[in-house]
Amino acid sequence: MxxxxxxxxxxxxxxxxxxxxxxxxxxxxxxxxxxxxxxxxxxxxxxxxxxxxxxxxxxxxxxxxxxxxxxxxxxxxxxxxxxxxxxxxxxxxxxxxxxxxxxxxxxxxxxxxxxxxxxxxxxxxxxxxxxxxxxxxxxxxxxxxxxxxxxxxxxxxxxxxxxxxxxxxxxxxxxxxxxxxxxxxxxxxxxxxxxxxxxxxxxxxxxxxxxxxxxxxxxxxxxxxxxxxxxxxxxxxxxxxxxxxxxxxxxxxIIANTDNAFIPTQDNPYLKASVEWGDLAISASLSSYMNGYADPRSSKYMTAISGGSYRGVRMGIQSINKTTFSNANSYSKPAFTKATPLLIFNASEVAFLRAEAALKGWLTGGDAVAKTYYEQGVTLSMSANNVTVGSYLTSTAVPAQYTSPNLSRSNISVPNRITVSWSDFSTSVNTKLEKIITQKWLANYPYGSESWADIRRTGFPQIYPALDNLSSSxxxxxxxxxxxxxxxxxxxxxxxxxxxxxxxxxxxxxxxxxxxxxxxxxxxxxx
The missing domain is CATH 1.25.40.390 (Serine Threonine Protein Phosphatase 5, Tetratricopeptide repeat)
Structure with a gap:
């Protein structure tokens, strides 16, 4: 309903x-x-x-x-x-x-x-x-x-x-x-x-x-x-x-999670499409980043495959076999329940917007203020998903390589191995922007319209291109x-x-x- x-x-x-x-x-x-x-x-x-x-x-x-x-x-x-x-x-x-x-x-x-x-x-x-x-x-x-x-x-x-x-x-x-x-x-x-x-x-x-x-x-x-x-x-x-x-x-x-904007549902459409219809899986891009970062939100976003790890599906597989790639033992699905509400705006995004504004010089305080808002955005997202941030903000881990058990030609790695820690590669403004947008992307899951806009505006985060590009036809x-x-x-x-x-x-x-x-x-x- x-x-x-x-x-x-x-x-x-x-x-x-x-x-x-x-x-x-x-x-x-x-x-x-x-x-x-x-x-x-x-x-x-x-x-x-x-x-x-x-x-x-x-x-x-x-x-x-x-x-x-x-x-x-x-x-x-x-x-x-x-x-x-x-x-x-x-x-x-x-x-x-x-x-x-x-x-x-x-x-x-x-x-x-x-x-x-x-x-x-x-x-x-x-x-x-x-x-x-x-x-x-x-x-x-x-x-x-x-x-x-x-x-x-x-x-x-x-x-x-x-x-x-x-x-x-x-x-x-x-x-x-x-x-x-x-x-x-x-x-x-x-x-x-x-x-x-x-x-x-x-x-x-x-x-x-x-x-x-x-x-x-x-x-x-x-x-x-x-x-x-x-x-x-x-x-x-x-x-x-x-x-x-x-x-x-x-x-x-919006600066507090209590003011986050969601649309309630009693029949979550992502759950229906992935579990009941077998038409949807987590992307290989998302699983690569979250696996590499050992992201505490992983279990809130994705279902675990056999062995307890997470694996998405590469976007754009020509003649994809639905039976194979909708198998929950091999590929992760969105970890939603029927009552999971639909995000339209959260406090975490506002923090990341402020971080980017500080990076651009719109807000006074420069790098220190950008770092504060960046880390605030991550912390707010962790809190909203009822997980603890732990040592995540100081992590220098990089996105994991993606490997498919069924299609080796879809195996891939993110070329610019961006980390979470703000201090890592601190001299590069472009790298800081990538950090902000990447963490904003993770915090805005599953609100894809905003993330697609960010990808077109900034080029970040680096998501895997389609495996098979059939656009010429x-x-x-x-x-x-x-x-x-x-x-x-x-x-x-x-x-x-x-x-x-x-x-x-x-x-x-x-x-x-x-x-x-x-x-x-x-x-x-x-x-």
Missing amino acids: NIRYLIKNKVYLVLAVVFAVSCTKNFEEYNTHPYNPQDKNLTEAERLGTLIPTLISTMHFSQENRSQHTEQFVFGQYGGYFATTNNWNGTNFGTLNPALDWVEVPYKDVMAEFNSNYLKIKEVTNSTGYIYAWVNIIRVASMLRMLDTYGPIPYSKIGESNNDQVPFDSVEDVYKKMFSELDESLAVLNRFILGSTNYKNNPMAMYDGVYQGDFAKWVKFANSLKMRMAMRLSNVDATFASAKFLEAHQAGP SFIGSINNSYGRMVRRLTYPQSLYRTNNDLVTSAISLLGGDDAGSTDLWWAKKN
Whole structure:
């Protein structure tokens, strides 16, 4: 059972809610229906409230099919966490030749459904009030993933037309628009919190599977999101990026694990895909790093194989044998239970963002401050996973060599054998950056969309390229299958060409390259 089903039905079991259109206070005084109202008694606003869990779900899909097509096939593999073990008639994201219709799925599942529901809420709230501000934070978090996946998307003009002909915005313009929307939402939510004597007890709590209506935590989430976005732009607009980063840094992001953002689930989709379907395994990259580092989180992330060790699967094996590579005695699977929640933001990532900012000189204190935040990020992640850090922070061990018992040509080692200890190779700024991003990657498991973005922006961590590069025969175009490159974006859905050909052509001009998997997004281009 997923969160949307639970919350949709919960509306019939609690006091009814009133969907405020512009007020940011006095919600305690709103009238309510009696217990157990019938559908005919529910207001339009109450029905719209059930749309919010669907919006929240797009930040990390819990529904098994959407998770598989988006979180697992794309983000999980290109972010270095997972490898798929099903052949699917020879078309795979892992071998860089995905099926034509698969490339469309993330776009359709987010853009169409999210914006349809978002526009209903926007209309009811008249684009004002704390609920609209909250929903806009969710919108930015969800649309950011699509922007970073495809490039230019329809954004600023959504809802201004009654047909499908909505213009695309450039990646740069959408980022700037998103920052503006987050700032506006933060101002509204902060006023709402200050103007209420009991802001947590608000009528939206029942629809909020992340923070249960605690908008002070959503403020921290929004500030953290600003920091994530600002760092994304650090190579292309450092002045603007540093200013937005410092705003959020000073305003107060997520700094404690108690404020981490998760989407609850009662049927974890990674567990389902790996154990019930046999379609998913841990990546060889992840097992190499964690084995080499003797990482205390290993048992929390991966199931052990025979003998008690851990082994992933190399991404991109042509004609992979599902029976062989889904064997739990030989290859590790995600160590999730049915109730394991889905990560969307944690305090550890904020610490690593601050470490990188110090490394760039955005924060005062230089190397000493970068080291402090780096080690704080590691410690927070260990604590969040209920393990002790031990001597991990002083370790000079390197990622282990990967060896497969079934396919020797997939054996490989990480070329730059990065260590954990901050003091090791302390003279190299680039090495320090790699340490930060590598540990951030480990802490953000399994949130692959952010890790894929970091790989494209920095080249780190060094995840193993696809074993078999079949992109030359794929519609996404030939891919440079090397460390730090690989797939740079997904191509636009063919359905867009059929319905919006002129607009897609315009979007490609904004992209600055071909509609191909090898074209860099604006922020991924190095100075």
